[in-house]
Amino acid sequence: MNWREVFPQPVGILPFPFDFLILPYWNGWKEYVDSILILKFEKLPPEWEILSAVKDGNWEVAFQSLSNIQEEDVKNYNLSLLTGQKQALKDDVLSYMLDILFFEDFDIKDLGRDDLNALVLWRRAQVLEKKGKIEDALLLLDSAIKLIKNSSPLFSANLLLKKAKLLMEHRGTNYATIALLEELSERLSRTGADFLKGDVHFNLGNAYSSMGNLPEAVKHYWEALNFFTLYRDPYMYALINNNMGLAYLSTGVSDIEDQVRLAYGVQCLKNALKVFTKEKYPKEWASTTMNYANALQYLPTANPSKNLLQAIELYQEVLNYRREVKDEIGYARTLANMGNALAHLGKLLEAKEHLTEAFDIFNKYGMEEEMAGIREILEEIHTLMEARYDGGT
Missing domain, CATH: 1.25.40 (Serine Threonine Protein Phosphatase 5, Tetratricopeptide repeat)
Incomplete structure (x- = not known):
């Protein structure tokens, strides 16, 4: 018995590169597989502790948990994911999966199972996106979704989210895309995939903002911050604050409530600049600083000259x-x-x-x-x- 007995594997459900994570065989795997596929579990057997450690970002425990894996190729395969250094493997399938993870030039192979075939298509779609071949990437995403839509709910949701993001970026936002994101949000509410929940809310915020529905945009940005905190993901925390600040500042000023919203917007931009420093993120710093300076020009104040000079x-x-x-x-x-x-x-x-x-x-x-x-x-x-x-x- 080896890792091939476990189906589906939890591929495609964690952030890159751990969307490639493979679990070894364990004789009680059927009791746990449904819960791991939605990342909602309390205690896993020692052989599978690496999954919960990676999900929680506990890298020390993740490395320690490798010693619980008896299958040598699976152990070295997952070690490759943790270290970013490709290990030599005897297993042809696992070796091929490391190849497509570490290199962008690869042939698509049929691995004889839908979960891994979907992962291969997902990886190729990522490569095509980087090359600007968006329509080809969308076609591969659709093919991957068909393979696992009935077997791996989080992998399917992850692929649908990526499709929605590509559509918004390259074809513009419409109500059909928003409906898809709202459906994903509802579907993910019953899972433990916090990073995906946060990503969906962030994209809903962006979508509603581009459609001019600023109250809904702000609501979803706040929801996203429940998952992307300053401690857990400083970059996303800053990006969400920047976008939410712009949404607040787009409301205009007609009464006291609007003035309060503008003040919230300025504070959001200040929060973003705590992370987006010129030294660490110069491009993001420049963009957010511009937004902050623009806000200072129009912020109601008893001393507008002071704000203008600062701007x-x-x-x-x-x-x-x-x-x-x-x-x-x-x-x-x-x-x-x-x-x-x-x-x-x-x-x-x-x-x-x-x-x-x-x-x-x-x-x-x-x-x-x-x-x-x-x-x-x-x-x-x-x-x-x-x-x-x-x-x-």
Whole structure:
């Protein structure tokens, strides 16, 4: 008896690369397989402790649990996942699975079982996505879903979530995609796959935000933060806070409640910047800092000049970064926002210089919408400067 007796294996249900995890044979496997496939269990036999350790992110226990695995190839296979170093194996199937995990150039083989065949298709879809072959990736995802939709509920949900994310990114968000995500959220509520639950809520937040339903977006971002905490996943915690901050700030200001929401939005961006530092995540830092500076321009306050001056300082930091990395369009966007802040502060000549430089860059790339926005601001500045020249204050 060996690992092949266990069907389905819990592949495709944990985050990469542990979606490749293989469990050894254990004579009581049939009693546990349904619970492990939805990651809802309390105590596993020693042979399978590696699954709960990896799920909980307890890497010390995960390494220790390898000693409980009697099948040498399965032990070395899972060691490869934990260390990121490919071990030599005698088992042809396990060796092939490590090949497709560690290398992107591989032939698709029929492994004689639906769970592993679906995993192979899933891996190839990931490779095709990286190469920009989105339609081909979607076709493979559909094929993989058909193989395991009735046998591995979390693997199926994971594939459906990936499909929804690709559709939103490359075809845009619509109510059909939102309905799929809502269905996944309901389906996952009965499982122990916290990372998948959080990912679905995060994507629902993004979907509702893009459709203009900001209250629903904020609700799902808050739900996502129940799973992606600062301790468990700092990057996702910061990303969710950034997106939620933008949703709060998009509501506009008409009453006291709106002002409170804007304050929440600014706090969310501050939370994101605790993680997105210039040293560790420069690209994310620049984007979030821009969002924060933009928020300061319009945040209701008794002293707007103070906020504008702080925003200008932040824009200058981002300008320096955009210049360093030679991001010309990002540089132009920052110039435009900084010019707008300078205009609000009454520094019209400086504002005009920044906006004109930004306009020239946008013109170089044929970005008509951005050029039109700058034209409007420059016309307002021209009117104000004429009023000053004519003796206005």
